[in-house]
Amino acid sequence: MGRLALNASAFIAFVYILTPLVFVTWLSFYRQEIPSYPPSGYSLRWYGEGLRNDRFIDAFVLSVQVGAFATLIGLAVALPAALGLNRLRFRGHGAVGNMLLMPLIVPGIVLGFALYVFQVEVEIATGLPLLGSFGGLVFGHALLVIPWTVRLITASLAGFDRTLEEAAQNLGAARFTTFRRITMPAILPGIVAGALFGFVSSFGNLEMSLFLVGPGQTTLPIAILQYLQWRIDPSIAAVSVLQILVITAAMLVTDRFVKISRVV
Numbered sequence: 001m002g003r004l005a006l007n008a009s010a011f012i013a014f015v016y017i018l019t020p021l022v023f024v025t026w027l028s029f030y031r032q033e034i035p036s037y038p039p040s041g042y043s044l045r046w047y048g049e050g051l052r053n054d055r056f057i058d059a060f061v062l063s064v065q066v067g068a069f070a071t072l073i074g075l076a077v078a079l080p081a082a083l084g085l086n087r088l089r090f091r092g093h094g095a096v097g098n099m100l101l102m103p104l105i106v107p108g109i110v111l112g113f114a115l116y117v118f119q120v121e122v123e124i125a126t127g128l129p130l131l132g133s134f135g136g137l138v139f140g141h142a143l144l145v146i147p148w149t150v151r152l153i154t155a156s157l158a159g160f161d162r163t164l165e166e167a168a169q170n171l172g173a174a175r176f177t178t179f180r181r182i183t184m185p186a187i188l189p190g191i192v193a194g195a196l197f198g199f200v201s202s203f204g205n206l207e208m209s210l211f212l213v214g215p216g217q218t219t220l221p222i223a224i225l226q227y228l229q230w231r232i233d234p235s236i237a238a239v240s241v242l243q244i245l246v247i248t249a250a251m252l253v254t255d256r257f258v259k260i261s262r263v264v
Contacts, residue, residue, distance in 0.1 A: 021244065028237035035234065046238040056239055059223035066219065067202040069138045071195050074145025078194065081146075082153035097150075104147045108207030115140045116211040132214025140212045144205060145198030152197070156190025200247055 031041035050056055078100075085097050103111060119130045130136045160183070168178045184191075206221040213222060220243065224236055 024237045025241050027234050028241045030234045030237075033233045035232065046234040047242070049235040050239040050242065053235070053239075055218065055223055055227075056220065059218045059220040062217060063203050063220040066134075066138055066141050067199045070141035070145050070202045071199045073138065073142040074149050074198050075191065075195055077142070078146050078149035078153060079191065082150050082157060085150070086154055086157040100150045101147045103143045108205065111143070112140070112208035112211035115143075115208065119212070132212070132217070134217070137209065137212045137214075137217065140208050141202040141205065144201045144208070145195075148198040148201060149191070149194030152190040152194035153187055154190075156187035160186050196251060200250075203247070204243075 027035055028046055029042045029044070030039045031043040031045070032039065081096075081100055085093065085100075106114075116131075119136050122128065123130045164182050164186075165178050168182050169175070173181070204221060205219075206225065209219045209222055213219065218226070220239075224239060227236060
């Protein structure tokens with residue numbers, strides 16, 4: 001009975017999560033411009049409309065650029081941080097670990113407002129054109145990447161046998177060579193999984209981006225929100241389905257080379 005109850009609960013949870021995706025996908029194939037039920041027919045017209053919309057294309061490119069740069073910055077910070085948390089014991093160890101995971105805990109709207117105020121104060125104090133800039137947007141999104149990469153790299157390091165490093169160093173390998181040839185391949189699934197989930201969280205972020213985008217800058221989630229303020233048609237559903245397909249393809253390709261299930 002317990003196993004049956006667990007399977008039933010899992011089934012209900014999956015249905016609850018996947019039902020909106022099913023309806024959004026169904027809506028994207030409607031023929032009529034105004035969504036209504038039952039549909040008058042089905043068409044691929046709205047996918048073409050979404051791909052021909054320059055605003056969506058520009059927003060998609062910006063989201064990819066911001067996500068890529070934020071992921072690189074997040075990896076540069078998270079990799080040494082995860083190594084330090086795993087191998088060093090110092091006063092405030094737990095506080096540092098909790099601080100690195102804080103962006104996952106703080107509500108996005110609060111984090112976005114805090115970063116906006118921070119950038120305003122920095123611009124006033126230094127004169128740097130930070131507010132509304134591409135760099136300021138990337139800086140904010142890097143905070144979304146760091147917790148994922150730290151958490152997943154730390155999980156990979158937890159199962160790593162350090163005697164392999166000691167054996168390599170006993171055979172004459174330098175520290176950097178040991179890290180590159182022994183440690184890095186062992187924790188690669190955690191690095192790739194952290195980068196992937198960090199990029200996805202950046203790519204789909206709305207709350208923080210609303211505070212940090214400048215004139216002429218629109219990420220894809222913001223472009224979809226602005227479009228919905230004036231029109232409601234299946235092209236939004238089509239763009240959303242394409243966004244889901246891009247993220248799904250990235251996860252499948254990544255899992256083909258690095259088994260994400262090892263660390264997630």
